[in-house]
Amino acid sequence: MSLQFVVDGLLTGSMIGLGAIGVTLTYSILRFSNFAHGDFMAWGTYATLAVVSAIGAMVGKVAPIGPLSFGWPLIVALIVGMAFTALLALLLDKVLFARLRSQGQAIIVVMASFGASMALRSLLEFTFTSRPTYFSRAIQIAMPVGFGIRITPDQIALLLLTAVLVLGVHLLMTRTQTGRSMQALSQNAALARIVGIDVASVVRVTWVIGGALACVAGVMIGILVQIRPFMGFDMLLPMFAAAILGGIGSIPGAVLGGLIIGLAEAGAVQLIGAEWRAAVSFIILMAVLFVRPIGLFGVRER
Amino acid sequence: MDLLGYGAFFLTTALIFSLVTLGLNLQWGLTGLFNVGLAGFVAIGAYTSALLTTPDDAARLGGFGLPILVGWLGAMVVGGIAAALTGMATLRLRSDYLAITTFGVAVVVQLVALNAQKLTGGPFGIGFIPRPFGSLAETPLLFNLSNLAVVSVVTLIAYLALEHLSRSPWGRVLKALREDERAAISLGKSARFYRVQAFAVGGAIMALAGALQAHFTGFIAPDNYLPILTFQVWVMLIVGGSGSNLGAVIGSILVWAIWAGSGTLTSILFPPEQQARAAALQIAAIGVMLCVILLIRPNGLFGDRPRRSRFSKRAKIAAGESSSGS
Amino acid sequence: MSEIVLDVRDLEAGYEPGVPIVRGASITVRKGEIVVVLGPNGAGKSSFIKAIAGLVPITGGTVFLDGKDITAAPAHTMVRLGLAFVPQTENIFPLMSVEDNLRVACGILERREIPARIEEMYAAFPDLVRQRRTAAGNLSGGQRQMLAVARALIVHPKVLVLDEPSAGLSPKFVSMVFEMLANIRKSGVTILLVEQNAKAALAIGDRAYVLVEGKDRHEGIASELWNDPVVAELYLGQRPLKSEGGSAA
DSSP states (O other): OOTHHHHHHHHHHHHHHHHHHHHHHIIIIIOSOOTTHHHHHHHHHHHHHHHHHHHHHHHOOOOOSTTSSOOHHHHHHHHHHHHHHHHHHHHHIIIIIHHHHTTTOHHHHHHHHHHHHHHHHHHHHHHHOSOOBOSOOOOOOOEEOSTTOEEOHHHHHHHHHHHHHHHHHHHHHHHSHHHHHHHHHHHOHHHHHHTTOOHHHHHHHHHHHHHHHHHHHHHHHHHHSOBOTTTTGGGHHHHHHHHHHHOTTOHHHHHHHHHHHHHHHHHHHHHHOGGGHHHHHHHHHHHHHHHOTTOSSOOOOO | OHHHHHHHHHHHHHHHHHHHHHHHIIIIIITOOOOSOHHHHHHHHHHHHHHHHSOOOTTSSOOOOOOHHHHHHHHHHHHHHHHHHHHHHHTTSOHHHHHHHHHHHHHHHHHHHHHOHHHHOGGGOBOOOOOTTGGGTTSHHHHHHHHHHHHHHHHHHHHHHHHHHHHSHHHHHHHHHHHOHHHHHHTOHHHHHHHHHHHHHHHHHHHHHHHHHHHHHSOBOGGGGSHHHHHHHHHHHHHHOTTOHHHHHHHHHHHHHHHHHHHHHHHHHSOGGGHHHHHHHHHHHHHHHHHHHHHHOTTTTTOOOOOOOTTSHHHHHHHHHHTTOO | OOOEEEEEEEEEEOSBTTBOSEEEEEEEEETTOEEEEEOOTTSSHHHHHHHHTTSSOEEEEEEEETTEEOTTOOGGGHHHHTEEEEOSSSOSOTTSBHHHHHHHTTTTSOGGGHHHHHHHHHHHOGGGGGGTTSBGGGSOHHHHHHHHHHHHHTTOOSEEEEEOTTTTOOHHHHHHHHHHHHHHHHTTOEEEEEOSOHHHHHHHOSEEEEEETTEEEEEEEHHHHTTOHHHHHHTGGGOSOGGGTTTOO
16 A cells, blocks of 8 residues: 555544544543534634635735745634634633533533534534635645655645644643643642632633634644535544543643544555545544553543 | 324324434433434434345345334344443443444444445435335325324333333332442442443334334435434433433424424525525524523423532532542 | 631531531631641531631631631632641642642742742652652652642641541551641641541640531640540540541541
């Protein structure tokens, strides 16, 4: 088989991994599986698209940066989109999740996230229809880099962006007071309050990080594949599988889990065909649950 | 006459939904097991029964031309086994894992339905599924009424059996386990086995509902089993009130009435090219409705789960759980 | 007599409304004292002290810290107000290093003050220095208790509140922990502790209260309380097993 699957896998894995960071943070800090996380992705992408269009309408056509398919408007729009998605997550928490959380039944929150997911996705379908759309219709020429692998400038840029974001989040989690507070809260919520950590503010940071990264993952899909209302929902299973494979609560784990699933998907596409891609995450998920439910970097619940 | 025929048709569909909701109520309402992939189990039942009962088709495996009742039994067995396997994989873990796994089951079943052409007919699905009163199809009213009679009888049997089960010692154990997830996990194998049983029986009932639906319409395709189905049934159970079998049935009829009614309304109000968008808005509205019910009336109409105060014993357990590390 | 640091008046608290576990308990703690709260099993000692720390809802009465009413203050504001609490169990973050356990508690300190303050804690608890990079979950029971106390002290609390610091420890560690508390008091820190191990606690305490059925039933000088007949009847008589006082929680 061709080694091209490595590049494809790393790209898919980056998208999954960035999304899985949000999933794993929500699970370890707020203690529920957020089924609306995929729809944060889609909303972030459409928001970014809207801002790109708005900038385009205001300043006219902007030349792309170097060999990339997009110019500065997309970068500005992405930042706006990240902020928007973070706010959306905060809002949803305020009106829905936080209220249910205070009733003390975690699984009700999961169900509410399922309902919210349906509502969010359908609203996108209502506003933008289910027709796919694109950031740019320009076709990029893939450059050969040896070993039969070809890669486009966009792909290189997005892989670098992923690496920078993952490193940034990792440093935030391990080197800053905010990150330590998040770790503390996920390990022992009662003790976290005792040592003076304001749970509400840590919860807000969690949503902001999860929402912003979901938006980046969505925009990556938008640049490399296409934009559809279901784009995020279809990523849900791979993201959950990546978070569980990596070990719930572990950010390096979520990213590594995402890369493994991305590579496995890309390999499966070459070997058995694209139509079975979605089954890969499920098989990996089942294997992890049977063999090592705590995942690669997880710690046993005590 | 037309109205009566439509009424029978409507009620038949609503009662098939009721059957799925009853299965979910056994899993969630009685046992506290979270199934967000129930569309997958319904699909398994529909395809199994279709495969067993349709006449031989050169393009795919089977069909085997077996009697309809054999198809329904087969659907229950396969659906039950699928649910039992799902349960065994996840029931020693926190409930979120079951949720994620069932979600995955639905994705994979959808994938198989779409892509395993030799088994499922692919995107075009399976047709010529025998109908229990196919000979009556000439007179639609009689046909609809006899279908309604069959579905009513099956639903009634399921309802009575589940009522009996929930009052039996078995049901009481399940309720006790539902109240304390931690105990349910730590009690080990025996408790887990109870929960797997409940999940399997629930899955079998959902599969039976899928089979009924298949034989009632005579045609199935992957599109019938999208996540929207899971969502509809959840709304039905929550509206009716989880924990109550009566609530499951009434909630299903009520929500299906709202769903079908608002569907008719949008088809009248919106021009054909806007139909898809209007349908999306309808789903969004019902998604919001689910969240609102969870917020203001988590017991639904007939639910038996006491609403717990912030600092109840249960909340203490939850706090203890969250303080014990991840 | 020195000034009152902590003044708890007629405290009522419990998880469910209408079902108080603490039913009108009053105590005072003066600057520089060690005050011990004793009581038979189920007397509400733990709920009492958790209510003071903001962890159990208070339904009646008041708590004053340094003259300020902190009855309604949320748990996470307690360190800023000057009350540092050490829970009985699960009082460290097991997956974080010893140093991060200390650092995460420094939220209210000035940023530049933190490194020096951490070094001061290491100086006070030399056992922790060698373990600074170790995950706290791998520490021994006694070391965990030290870390938990160091983490509470790092923010210069006006009063250190401990819930059964000797619970679950082997006898060797029990005496070590009480020695540590006595030393902390010598450095000027005010201490309030709930204990099951009455003998050891009274040996280091200045004054003690006996809590029965959620109310303070008796107060006295710690060294005299051990021989007090009322206490013997109320408390010692109900003690399930004399030698296991420390672990019966």
